[in-house]
Amino acid sequence: MVTGAFSYTGRFVAARLLDRGREVRTLTNHPRANDPSGGRIRAYPLDFAHRDLLLEAMSGADTLYNTYWVRAPKGSLTHTVAVENIRCLIEAARHAGVRRVVHTSIANPTASTRSYYRGKAAAEEVIRSSGLSYAIVRPTLLFGEGDVLINNIAWLLRHLPIFAIPGDGRYHLQPIHVSDHAGLLVEAGSQAADVVVDSAGPEIFAFDELVRLLRRAMNLRALVVHVPPVLALAGATLAGRLAGDMLLTRDELDDLMSDILVSHQPPRGTTRLTDWLPAHSDEVGRRYASEIERHYRRVPPETA
Ligand SMILES: NC(=O)c1ccc[n+]([C@@H]2O[C@H](COP(=O)([O-])OP(=O)(O)OC[C@H]3O[C@@H](n4cnc5c(N)ncnc54)[C@H](OP(=O)(O)O)[C@@H]3O)[C@@H](O)[C@H]2O)c1
Numbered sequence: 001m002v003t004g005a006f007s008y009t010g011r012f013v014a015a016r017l018l019d020r021g022r023e024v025r026t027l028t029n030h031p032r033a034n035d036p037s038g039g040r041i042r043a044y045p046l047d048f049a050h051r052d053l054l055l056e057a058m059s060g061a062d063t064l065y066n067t068y069w070v071r072a073p074k075g076s077l078t079h080t081v082a083v084e085n086i087r088c089l090i091e092a093a094r095h096a097g098v099r100r101v102v103h104t105s106i107a108n109p110t111a112s113t114r115s116y117y118r119g120k121a122a123a124e125e126v127i128r129s130s131g132l133s134y135a136i137v138r139p140t141l142l143f144g145e146g147d148v149l150i151n152n153i154a155w156l157l158r159h160l161p162i163f164a165i166p167g168d169g170r171y172h173l174q175p176i177h178v179s180d181h182a183g184l185l186v187e188a189g190s191q192a193a194d195v196v197v198d199s200a201g202p203e204i205f206a207f208d209e210l211v212r213l214l215r216r217a218m219n220l221r222a223l224v225v226h227v228p229p230v231l232a233l234a235g236a237t238l239a240g241r242l243a244g245d246m247l248l249t250r251d252e253l254d255d256l257m258s259d260i261l262v263s264h265q266p267p268r269g270t271t272r273l274t275d276w277l278p279a280h281s282d283e284v285g286r287r288y289a290s291e292i293e294r295h296y297r298r299v300p301p302e303t304a
Contacts, residue, residue, distance in 0.1 A: 003028065005024060005037070008067075024041045051088060062098065065185055066086065069104070091130075101133070101134050103123070107138045135194070135195045135197070145283075155286075157220050157222045163225070167232075203273055213277065245291055
């Protein structure tokens, strides 16, 4: 069982499992949108209000790959609610007889006290105390077809004459390619011992360096300037409004600048962004990746 098998990371996990000859089911609210499996994945609603349906969906499943999380809270869907939803999912998995849960967290979940990280740390506790065999995999930042942050930086560089870096831009990121990350998740699923591992790539960039790398790879001339974080946030909020999205929240900006999107373990990913980018410079940033469009848009019934 893979949550979000037609969305971002879940799609790569599902593809790997299918390649290994495994049967894959998914819990999702975007059932047929872009199904890359040609109908081989059976979809069930990701509906935390109906525990019996979650149980039915997971009955007979060996491993639950949980990618569910809420990046940008909206209305009553807060990070605290997302943690309770994970609790509900894990309870259902336990009752359905699932052997192992492979849970996606984030690198350094206790390094920030802001709500996203507090929720991530609390969700890990739900997994640890579930009584299920578990792997907790902690990605830093993902890149590769369908990613959000790196894609949207590229989109801004393509569409605006000036790119504003918050502060000195010396805070670091250690991106991992989504395929490497999915490989790590699937590998973790085949094991039995309880493990907690970081999922990070082989290169570390200062934010400033990353922006300039993207600009160079796409052969653009946007002016890169440093501005006070409060101004960068105002710009991001305005750009987000124009795009009908939440481009960057205040918490995300604070966390980004806290140097916590890096791992302190040996890197497990092998794909280098500096190798990947030249081969994908025509695609990256061509389409804006909207959080609202992905997760808060109503799916028309005929595609559900
Ligand atoms: N992307 C990154 O750079 C990054 C970095 C560090 C950690 N992570 C972690 O990696 C995990 C997977 O991320 P991802 O980018 O692959 O996510 P995703 O595919 O966009 O979403 C994963 C699952 O969560 C559901 N979901 C997400 N937001 C939701 C919302 N607002 N309301 C209801 N359901 C929602 C999706 O539902 P649908 O199936 O209906 O789409 C999907 O099943 C998350 O735990 C995330 O925190 C990601």
